[in-house]
Amino acid sequence: MKTQKITIVEVAKGAGVSTATASRVLGQYGYVGEKTKERVLAVAAKLGYQPNKIARGLITGQTRTIGVIAGDISSPFYAAVLRGISDVVEGHGLGMLITNSDETLDREVAATKLLRENQVDGLIVSPCDVTDSPHLREAVKAGMPMALIDRKVKGLHVDTVAVENIKSSRDAVRRLLLAGHRRVGIVAELAADESRLRGFLASAKDQPPNGLQLLSTSWQRLAGYLEAHRAFGLEVDPNLILAAVGHSALAAQNAASAALNEKARPTALFCADGLMSVGAMSAISAKGLKIPRDLSLVCFDDLDWMTFVGPGIDAHAQPQRKLGRAAARFLLARIGQAEGAPRDMRLSPRMVERGSMRSIL
Amino acid sequence: MKTQKITIVEVAKGAGVSTATASRVLGQYGYVGEKTKERVLAVAAKLGYQPNKIARGLITGQTRTIGVIAGDISSPFYAAVLRGISDVVEGHGLGMLITNSDETLDREVAATKLLRENQVDGLIVSPCDVTDSPHLREAVKAGMPMALIDRKVKGLHVDTVAVENIKSSRDAVRRLLLAGHRRVGIVAELAADESRLRGFLASAKDQPPNGLQLLSTSWQRLAGYLEAHRAFGLEVDPNLILAAVGHSALAAQNAASAALNEKARPTALFCADGLMSVGAMSAISAKGLKIPRDLSLVCFDDLDWMTFVGPGIDAHAQPQRKLGRAAARFLLARIGQAEGAPRDMRLSPRMVERGSMRSIL
DNA sequence: GTGAAAGCGCTAACAC
DNA sequence: GTGTTAGCGCTTTCAC
Numbered sequence: 049m050k051t052q053k054i055t056i057v058e059v060a061k062g063a064g065v066s067t068a069t070a071s072r073v074l075g076q077y078g079y080v081g082e083k084t085k086e087r088v089l090a091v092a093a094k095l096g097y098q099p100n101k102i103a104r105g106l107i108t109g110q111t112r113t114i115g116v117i118a119g120d121i122s123s124p125f126y127a128a129v130l131r132g133i134s135d136v137v138e139g140h141g142l143g144m145l146i147t148n149s150d151e152t153l154d155r156e157v158a159a160t161k162l163l164r165e166n167q168v169d170g171l172i173v174s175p176c177d178v179t180d181s182p183h184l185r186e187a188v189k190a191g192m193p194m195a196l197i198d199r200k201v202k203g204l205h206v207d208t209v210a211v212e213n214i215k216s217s218r219d220a221v222r223r224l225l226l227a228g229h230r231r232v233g234i235v236a237e238l239a240a241d242e243s244r245l246r247g248f249l250a251s252a253k254d255q256p257p258n259g260l261q262l263l264s265t266s267w268q269r270l271a272g273y274l275e276a277h278r279a280f281g282l283e284v285d286p287n288l289i290l291a292a293v294g295h296s297a298l299a300a301q302n303a304a305s306a307a308l309n310e311k312a313r314p315t316a317l318f319c320a321d322g323l324m325s326v327g328a329m330s331a332i333s334a335k336g337l338k339i340p341r342d343l344s345l346v347c348f349d350d351l352d353w354m355t356f357v358g359p360g361i362d363a364h365a366q367p368q369r370k371l372g373r374a375a376a377r378f379l380l381a382r383i384g385q386a387e388g389a390p391r392d393m394r395l396s397p398r399m400v401e402r403g404s405m406r407s408i409l
Numbered sequence: 410m411k412t413q414k415i416t417i418v419e420v421a422k423g424a425g426v427s428t429a430t431a432s433r434v435l436g437q438y439g440y441v442g443e444k445t446k447e448r449v450l451a452v453a454a455k456l457g458y459q460p461n462k463i464a465r466g467l468i469t470g471q472t473r474t475i476g477v478i479a480g481d482i483s484s485p486f487y488a489a490v491l492r493g494i495s496d497v498v499e500g501h502g503l504g505m506l507i508t509n510s511d512e513t514l515d516r517e518v519a520a521t522k523l524l525r526e527n528q529v530d531g532l533i534v535s536p537c538d539v540t541d542s543p544h545l546r547e548a549v550k551a552g553m554p555m556a557l558i559d560r561k562v563k564g565l566h567v568d569t570v571a572v573e574n575i576k577s578s579r580d581a582v583r584r585l586l587l588a589g590h591r592r593v594g595i596v597a598e599l600a601a602d603e604s605r606l607r608g609f610l611a612s613a614k615d616q617p618p619n620g621l622q623l624l625s626t627s628w629q630r631l632a633g634y635l636e637a638h639r640a641f642g643l644e645v646d647p648n649l650i651l652a653a654v655g656h657s658a659l660a661a662q663n664a665a666s667a668a669l670n671e672k673a674r675p676t677a678l679f680c681a682d683g684l685m686s687v688g689a690m691s692a693i694s695a696k697g698l699k700i701p702r703d704l705s706l707v708c709f710d711d712l713d714w715m716t717f718v719g720p721g722i723d724a725h726a727q728p729q730r731k732l733g734r735a736a737a738r739f740l741l742a743r744i745g746q747a748e749g750a751p752r753d754m755r756l757s758p759r760m761v762e763r764g765s766m767r768s769i770l
Numbered sequence: 771g772t773g774a775a776a777g778c779g780c781t782a783a784c785a786c
Numbered sequence: 787g788t789g790t791t792a793g794c795g796c797t798t799t800c801a802c
Contacts, residue, residue, distance in 0.1 A: 055795055066773045071797060081771055101526045102472060103795035105463045107778045113506070113527070122492035122730065124485065131483035134509055143527055145474070146507050148495055165462045166474070166504055333694065369483065416779055427789045432781060440787055464779035468794045773802080778795105785790075 054097045062091040113143040115163030117173045119151045125368055132372020133172060140380060151176040157183045170379045174198045193382040195375040207378035209371055214260055217272030220346045221318050225280050229316040233307055234273045235300050235328050236266040236320030238291040269320045269348055288314055300327025308335045316344035415458045423452040474504040476524030478534045480512045486729055493733020512537040518544045531740045535559045554743035556736040568739035570732055575621055578633030581707045582679050586641050590677040594668055595634045596661050596689050597627040597681030600654040630681040630709055649675055661688025669696045677705035
C-alpha cells in the first residue's frame with residue numbers, strides 16, 4: 049500500500065528531458081536553461097517528488113549526517129551538549145545520528161561501528177576510555193573526521209572541546225578558603241573504588257598528580273579542590289570528600305547528608321556538577337540548613353556558571369550547549385575541508401557569586 | 410588521504426568467490442557452504458571490510474534508521490523520552506536520527522522533510538500542532554510508519570503514547586482538597602495569552618470543556634485541577650493559577666514567588682511538571698517556607714510518579730523513559746509488519762505520598 | 771545547454 | 787550451494 053515513489057526518472061519523463069537534466073536542476077548544479085528548469089521544477093512539484101538522499105549518498109560518498117556518541121542522552125549534561133550540536137548541525141541542514149554509550153567501552157565500540165556503517169560524514173564522541181580507544185584511532189586513521197567532547201584521548205590528534213576543570217575548580221575552592229572556610233566538603237561522583245581515592249589523595253599531597261588531563265571530569269575537579277588546599281598549606285580531611293556512588297542526585301544526597309549529620313560538619317560545600325548540587329540541596333534542606341546563612345555552596349556547572357547555587361537547574365542549560373556547538377562547528381569545518389592542525393579548545397567557567405536564589409539568572 | 414574502501418567485490422575477489430556469495434555471507438542470508446563462508450569471513454576480517462548500509466538501504470528500501478522529532482532534546486522530558494526510544498531502537502540494532510522542532514510548526518515540517526529524504530523506516534513525533542499537521546498526514550498517507558508521543562493529532566490514526574493528564578491531575582488535586590486545603594495553587598506553563606486563560610476558566614466553570622484531548626499538556630493538567638475543584642463545589646480563585654511564562658524553572662519560580670508573597674498565600678501547590686516544581690521549590694525555599702510543614706506540594710511528573718516533592722528531580726527521570734520505550738516498540742512493530750488498528754496507549758501516573766525528601770526514590 | 775551511458779556498493783532473481 | 791545478471795535512485799563524466 050506504499051504510495052508509488054516518484055523518482056527523478058518520472059520527473060524527467062514528465063518534463064520531457066533527460067534524467068541528467070532533471071537531476072541537475074533538482075540537485076542544484078548549474079548549466080540548465082531557464083525554461084527547462086522551470087518546467088522540471090513544476091513537474092517535480094506536481095508529482096510530489098522527494099529526493100532520496102540515500103541514493104545521492106551512495107554516489108557522492110556523503111550522507112550529510114554526522115554521528116554522535118554520547119554517554120547518556122538523558123543526563124542533563126549530554127542533553128544540553130546534544131542540543132548545542134543539533135543547533136549547528138540542523139542549521140547546516142545536516143542530520144544527526146545519536147547513540148548512547150552509557151560510558152561503556154563495549155557500547156561505544158558498537159556505536160562507532162554502527163555509525164561508520166551508516167557512512168556518517170563525521171563523528172562527535174565523548175570518549176569513555178581516554179587512554180586507549182583503538183576503535184577511535186582506527187576510525188580517524190580511516191579518514192573519519194572526528195571531534196571529541198569533554199575528554200581528550202591520549203595521543204589522538206583531533207579537535208577537542210573541553211572544560212578547564214582543574215583550574216576552575218581550584219579557583220572556586222580557593223574562593224571559599226579565602227572567605228575563611230576551613231572545612232570545605234566536595235560532593236562528587238568518585239565512587240569507582242575506595243583505594244583509588246586514597247591513592248589519589250596521597251599522590252596529590254605535595255604536587256599535582258600526573259596525567260590529570262586524562263582523568264574523568266569529577267576526578268579533575270577533585271584535583272582542583274586538592275590543589276586549592278595545597279596552595280593554602282591546608283591538609284585535606286578525607287571525611288570532607290563526599291563521594292557519591294553513581295552520578296545521580298540521590299547518590300549525592302546520601303553522600304552529603306552523612307557529612308552534614310556529623311558534629312564537625314562542613315561549613316561549605318563544593319559540588320562537582322549540577323546534579324551533585326541538586327542532591328546536596330536536598331540534603332541541606334532536609335537537615336533544615338539554609339544557604340548561605342549556615343553554609344556556602346559552590347556549584348561547578350560547566351562553562352559559564354560557577355554559582356552559589358539554588359535548584360534552578362534549567363538556568364544552567366545554556367552553557368553546555370556551547371560545548372556542543374563548538375564541537376559541531378569544528379567537525380563541520382573538518383568535513384568541509386580537512387586541513388589545519390587539530391584544535392584543542394578549553395572553556396573556563398566564569399565564577400558568579402550570588403546572594404539569593406532569586407537572582408540565579 | 411582517505412584509506413582505500415574495502416567493498417564486497419574486493420572480499421569476493423580475495424576469497425575467490427562471486428560477489429553474490431560474499432554478499433550472502435556478509436549479509437547473513439543462508440545457503441553458503443561452511444568452507445566458503447569461513448574463507449570469505451577470513452578475507453573480510455583481514456581486509457577490514459566494513460559494510461555500507463547506505464548501499465544496502467538503496468536496494469532493500471530500508472535504512473534501519475528511525476527518525477525522531479522532539480520538541481527540545483535538552484529538556485528533561487524529551488531527554489528521558491529519547492533515552493527510552495534509544496533503549497529499544499539500539500537494542501534492535503537500528504539507528505536514530507534526531508531533530509528538534511522547538512515546538513514550532515515550521516521546524517517540524519522541515520524536520521519531517523529531512524527525515525523522509527533520509528528514508529527513515531519510521532517516525533516518532535511529538536507533534537506541536539494537534540489539529541491540522543498536514544505534513545504528518547501526508548507522510549502517513551505515503552506509507553510512513555509513525556508513532557505519536559505525548560499528544561494526539563485529531564483524526565490521525567497512528568499509534569499514540571500519552572499520559573492521562575486530566576484524570577491524574579484531577580486525582581492529585583482532589584487529594585489536596587480532601588486533606589482540607591482550600592487554597593491550592595497550580596504552577597504551570599500557560600503563558601500563551603491571558604484572555605485564553607480567562608476563556609478557559611469560564612468554559613470550565615460548569616462542565617469540562619470540549620476537545621480536552623487536543624490541548625497541550627499543561628492545559629490538560631489545568632483542566633484536571635479545575636475539575637477537582639468543580640467536583641468539590643469550590644470556586645477557583647484565578648489568583649491561584651500561577652502561569653509561568655515559558656517552560657523553565659525560572660518562569661515557574663517567578664510565578665510562584667509572586668503568589669507566596671501575598672497575604673492569602675496558597676497552602677498547597679500543584680506543579681504541572683517537574684520543571685515547574687523545581688522553580689516552585691526555589692520560590693518556597695527563598696521565602697523560607699518548608700515542605701511539608703508550611704505547604705503541601707504535589708508534582709505531576711508523568712507516568713509513575715506523582716509525589717509530594719523534594720528537589721531530587723532526577724528520581725523522576727525513569728518514568729518518561731517508559732513513554733519513549735512504548736512508542737518505539739509500537740513503531741518497530743509497525744515497521745515489522747504494518748497491520749492491526751493503531752493503538753492508543755495512555756499511561757496513568759501512580760500517586761505516591763512521601764513524608765520526607767530522603768525517601769523520594 | 772543537454773543527452774547517453776556508466777557506475778556508487780550492494781542485493782535479488784534466476785540460472786546452473 | 788554458487789555464479790550471472792540486472793538493477794535500487796541518483797550523479798557524473800563525456801560527447802554533442
